[in-house]
Amino acid sequence: MDSALLITQLLNGMQLGILLFLLAAGLTLIFGIMDFINLAHGSFYMVGAYISGTLVVLLDSFVLGVLLAIPLTMAVGYVTEILIARSLYLRDHLDHVLATFGIILIFDTVTHLIWGAEGMVIPLPAWLNGQITLTESIQLPSYRIAIISAGLLVAVGLYYVVSKTRLGMLIRAGASNRTMVQALGVDIKVLFSLVFAAGAAIAGLAGMMISPITGASIGMGNDIIIVAFVVIIIGGIGSIKGAFVGALIVGMIDTMGRSYLDQLLKLFMQTGTAETAAPAISAMLIYILMAIILAVRPQGLFPPKVR
Amino acid sequence: MRTSNFLTPKWLFSIALLLLLAVTPILADIFDQAFYLSIATRILILTIAAISLNFILGYGGMISLGHAAFIGIGAYCVGIPIYHDYSSGWLHIVLAVSVSAVFALITGAISLRTKGVHFIMITMAFAQMAFFLFLSLDEYGGDDGLTIWYDSEFASGIDIDDPTTFYYICFVSFVAVMYLYHRIVGSRFGRVIRGAKSNEKRMQALGYNTYNYRLVAYVISGAICGYAGALMGNYTNFISPDMMGWTRSGELIFMVVLGGTATAFGPIFGVLSFLVLEEMIPDLMDMVHSGAGFYWHLPFGLILLLVVLFVRGGISGFLDRLGKR
Numbered sequence A: 001m002d003s004a005l006l007i008t009q010l011l012n013g014m015q016l017g018i019l020l021f022l023l024a025a026g027l028t029l030i031f032g033i034m035d036f037i038n039l040a041h042g043s044f045y046m047v048g049a050y051i052s053g054t055l056v057v058l059l060d061s062f063v064l065g066v067l068l069a070i071p072l073t074m075a076v077g078y079v080t081e082i083l084i085a086r087s088l089y090l091r092d093h094l095d096h097v098l099a100t101f102g103i104i105l106i107f108d109t110v111t112h113l114i115w116g117a118e119g120m121v122i123p124l125p126a127w128l129n130g131q132i133t134l135t136e137s138i139q140l141p142s143y144r145i146a147i148i149s150a151g152l153l154v155a156v157g158l159y160y161v162v163s164k165t166r167l168g169m170l171i172r173a174g175a176s177n178r179t180m181v182q183a184l185g186v187d188i189k190v191l192f193s194l195v196f197a198a199g200a201a202i203a204g205l206a207g208m209m210i211s212p213i214t215g216a217s218i219g220m221g222n223d224i225i226i227v228a229f230v231v232i233i234i235g236g237i238g239s240i241k242g243a244f245v246g247a248l249i250v251g252m253i254d255t256m257g258r259s260y261l262d263q264l265l266k267l268f269m270q271t272g273t274a275e276t277a278a279p280a281i282s283a284m285l286i287y288i289l290m291a292i293i294l295a296v297r298p299q300g301l302f303p304p305k306v307r
Numbered sequence B: 001m002r003t004s005n006f007l008t009p010k011w012l013f014s015i016a017l018l019l020l021l022a023v024t025p026i027l028a029d030i031f032d033q034a035f036y037l038s039i040a041t042r043i044l045i046l047t048i049a050a051i052s053l054n055f056i057l058g059y060g061g062m063i064s065l066g067h068a069a070f071i072g073i074g075a076y077c078v079g080i081p082i083y084h085d086y087s088s089g090w091l092h093i094v095l096a097v098s099v100s101a102v103f104a105l106i107t108g109a110i111s112l113r114t115k116g117v118h119f120i121m122i123t124m125a126f127a128q129m130a131f132f133l134f135l136s137l138d139e140y141g142g143d144d145g146l147t148i149w150y151d152s153e154f155a156s157g158i159d160i161d162d163p164t165t166f167y168y169i170c171f172v173s174f175v176a177v178m179y180l181y182h183r184i185v186g187s188r189f190g191r192v193i194r195g196a197k198s199n200e201k202r203m204q205a206l207g208y209n210t211y212n213y214r215l216v217a218y219v220i221s222g223a224i225c226g227y228a229g230a231l232m233g234n235y236t237n238f239i240s241p242d243m244m245g246w247t248r249s250g251e252l253i254f255m256v257v258l259g260g261t262a263t264a265f266g267p268i269f270g271v272l273s274f275l276v277l278e279e280m281i282p283d284l285m286d287m288v289h290s291g292a293g294f295y296w297h298l299p300f301g302l303i304l305l306l307v308v309l310f311v312r313g314g315i316s317g318f319l320d321r322l323g324k325r
Helices: A003-034 A041-059 A062-083 A093-115 A142-164 A166-176 A178-183 A188-214 A220-235 A240-266 A271-296 B009-030 B034-059 B068-083 B089-111 B116-135 B163-186 B188-198 B200-205 B210-236 B246-259 B266-288 B297-310 B314-324
Strands: A131-133 A139-141
Touching (some): A139 A142, A142 A240, A166 A188, B034 B210, B068 B210, B200 B210, B246 B297, B246 B314, B266 B314
């Protein structure tokens, strides 16, 4: 096996895992605390990418653009929560699915109205566009390293906030027993808004980081959000740790499956059959994984302790 | 809620709608509007799919976000045999129904072990699997889809290439499926399914194995939706994995909710209004400002949101309230 290729694929898997974690973190908290299925969470991923793309070009600075785009995306999330999401928490899951499906349509069309149909190319500054040379044959693209480090940083920060601060304590308490937290005098509405907006900002950050590689496009969040749901279901809904482990598993399996499954299948199949079967199976791999995990452990790998 | 009075607005409206659907080909012929016949055909096919979803979602409380997969499977059960020159319509129908039923049996057996959001997501995951499976079948067009060059053929001299004949096949199927579900919902089996939705523990305490009942309901629903898919394949003459994407399943749920879940006429009301909105909004917007119709998803999404937030019981519920005044 080509070791340079293997390392590149490992990096790609890490990168996908990290991006999925950023999406899944908000999703799992929102679901865990508010029992709210937000299919439109992917829209914040898209909105973040477009806002930062515009600012990066406008300000001619990548870092400044991203730093400004984060609070803006957070504001979009906050407004969405106050206007729409808030009145849905007490409804059933069917209403959540439908209403957030409507929100997706609205976000996609508004984005289309503002930024046009062509999508957006976001330039990378030269200092992020290089390669880090480890050895003669192994070079790592520095932007991918930057994405992974930034993502890990957010993961550590989230872990700190959720497990070490008073706010995090309230969030965890809210996830395990909402009514009790309310009875203890915590303004649960404010807590909900905060978590929703923060989740939106983190999802937006994922969009901002990937957009220099893939560009920003309408509906870019709609496919990845489904994978993020797979992540939180594998990890156990409501658990940050579960989201992190689940995201890395899904990111790795998806990437590795796409690059190495054909070689694996060739070990016990004819070359032709393996080459036709591999793409189909690798695209289905994460869903197969999810089905197996749900069949064996319906609550996911790390379900929150008290529900 | 059994009333002997059939003169409620809902019943009058429903009966008028059925009569209208029965004579649509004649009207389309008189006014020379083949386009409306085509729309009406689509309404009937989607209604069959919506009825099948309404049974498990509305009466059974099983929110499947993967029901479009059955439409896709049914359509591919027409497209793939025709690609290999097996043109028998009976073969297509048997294939569509049985493959869908088997898919429903396998996926349902796993999905129904879960509840709530897990069920929603696992049904969606299985539909995504089907989506990616057909996406990777390069032989049958993959991403680009597959054109069906001719329609299913029936030995008995029925020519379904003819729009009117095809319409009446859909209409008869629609009436048959409506009647079938009317019988199922009222039967002992249907009562167990409804009972399990409102209080599963009690049904279990009464000695019913709710899992088995739900599985049977899920398989019936999948099989009927697969049949709708076979009709859809003949209707569009072009099939692609896009038919089973998760947004399609979301639209199907919207149709059921818009019409009113767990009601006999809800699905047809829902599909009808969904397609009317889909056709009308762009036209209306273009009238206001040329080219604006391109952005019809915006008002459409808003309407969806407003329906969820403010309209309880969908159109069927609205007509019920109209009758009580």
